[in-house]
Amino acid sequence: MTAEDGRRYLDGMSGLWCVNAGYGRKELADAAARQLERLPYYPLTQSHLPAIELAEQLGEWLEGDYVVFFSNSGSEANEVAFKIARQYHLQSGNPLRTKFVARYRGYHGNSLGALAATGQAMRKLGYEPLAPGFLHVRPPDSYRRPEGMTAEAFQLLCAREIEERIVWEGEETVAGVILEPVITGGGVIVPDPLYMQEVRRICTERGVLLIVDEVICGFGRSGRKFGHHNYGVSPDIVTMAKGLTSGYLPLAATAVKRELHEAFRRTGALAHLRHINTFGGNPAACALALANLKLLERERLPQRAAELGAKLLGDLRAELASHPQVGDIRGFGLMAGIELVADRSSREPLGAAVVQAVLDRCREAGLIIGKNGDTVAGMANVLTIAPPLSSTDEDMAFLQTALLESLLPLAR
Ligand code: PMP
Numbered sequence: 001m002t003a004e005d006g007r008r009y010l011d012g013m014s015g016l017w018c019v020n021a022g023y024g025r026k027e028l029a030d031a032a033a034r035q036l037e038r039l040p041y042y043p044l045t046q047s048h049l050p051a052i053e054l055a056e057q058l059g060e061w062l063e064g065d066y067v068v069f070f071s072n073s074g075s076e077a078n079e080v081a082f083k084i085a086r087q088y089h090l091q092s093g094n095p096l097r098t099k100f101v102a103r104y105r106g107y108h109g110n111s112l113g114a115l116a117a118t119g120q121a122m123r124k125l126g127y128e129p130l131a132p133g134f135l136h137v138r139p140p141d142s143y144r145r146p147e148g149m150t151a152e153a154f155q156l157l158c159a160r161e162i163e164e165r166i167v168w169e170g171e172e173t174v175a176g177v178i179l180e181p182v183i184t185g186g187g188v189i190v191p192d193p194l195y196m197q198e199v200r201r202i203c204t205e206r207g208v209l210l211i212v213d214e215v216i217c218g219f220g221r222s223g224r225k226f227g228h229h230n231y232g233v234s235p236d237i238v239t240m241a242k243g244l245t246s247g248y249l250p251l252a253a254t255a256v257k258r259e260l261h262e263a264f265r266r267t268g269a270l271a272h273l274r275h276i277n278t279f280g281g282n283p284a285a286c287a288l289a290l291a292n293l294k295l296l297e298r299e300r301l302p303q304r305a306a307e308l309g310a311k312l313l314g315d316l317r318a319e320l321a322s323h324p325q326v327g328d329i330r331g332f333g334l335m336a337g338i339e340l341v342a343d344r345s346s347r348e349p350l351g352a353a354v355v356q357a358v359l360d361r362c363r364e365a366g367l368i369i370g371k372n373g374d375t376v377a378g379m380a381n382v383l384t385i386a387p388p389l390s391s392t393d394e395d396m397a398f399l400q401t402a403l404l405e406s407l408l409p410l411a412r
Helices: 026-038 049-062 074-091 112-117 151-169 193-206 258-263 283-298 301-319 352-365 393-411
Strands: 066-071 099-103 134-137 174-179 209-213 237-240 252-257 326-331 336-340 382-385
Touching (some): 049 066, 066 074, 066 258, 074 112, 074 174, 074 209, 074 252, 074 258, 099 151, 134 151, 174 193, 252 258, 352 382
Parallel strands (some): 099 174
Antiparallel strands (some): 066 252, 336 382
């Protein structure tokens, strides 16, 4: 990308983790333009062909029997998920099931429900009280596990904390568990498959819906089509946005298992989902999303993400093995997190200003990277890297060099 002042940058964050197909894809712009000429708008209280076709394609991408509801942003996709979960339980004779369990450090959006589900204190400051009924448990962050505990035991402990919370709250009052496959903006926290499988077991046994927020992890970022595909778990509800259109136009979706949808087809005044939005599933955005899915498949970008991510992670681990301020290096598909610490033994998070200086040095070298943001909880110390899945080998070499050089002054 070239800035106003003529300087060139490599976007190592794909905007806000969303430009999965990369910039300058004319075929995506053309798909939207063609649709704008054919039919620019029609409400989804009825339907239109691009939305129908996209819902079918998403069903294939999800590899399960899902019904899709379109909206405008990741936050809204999650709000829709919460409303569907509550109403599903109501329709199924469990009207008390209204609460949701989420994790600290997770991010689910900016609106009062999605922000209530978010587990980052800084994002909530000044905006509380938020929607009631959202509870938080610890994230499966093995790097910060108690001393003497194996990573495996810690992962199980974290999953069982969800079960414990459900039981303590009263199983019959809990509607759902919401989680990102990998906590992304909260510091790239990658769970063990054990954790995800245990959470799935708990939800099934306790009658609680598993809502997986694929807003960042979806559409190839994880190295598979969806993040949860890496874990062999099947969610009850999946929320998506960002990479659905590679960020080119706003569009989001909430997919629910067909059995949930069936509960809304029963009779009664309150039987259907009463969530109207004017712009959700805009025809041009849907047409663009369809072209985007084709492009991601044609160029095998999920696989490319897996390959590039594995190399990046391997190289970073080798190059930074003895860097005194690098506490942990984590990755998932083409996404990496480098946790910076004051020293390796105390694991005390490196201060926000020092972390920001690393970002500034990268930018000076022409590379944009990110960091997680919870300064209130003292956790703004993870550098985040998530370039477009279409990045070339040269792009990746440039990214690695600039990143490693920006970390050198810390070690001196
Ligand atoms: N969920 C996750 C995991 C996200 O990262 C985000 C946005 N960063 C959202 C939901 C909210 O999406 P939006 O900003 O489109 O509302």
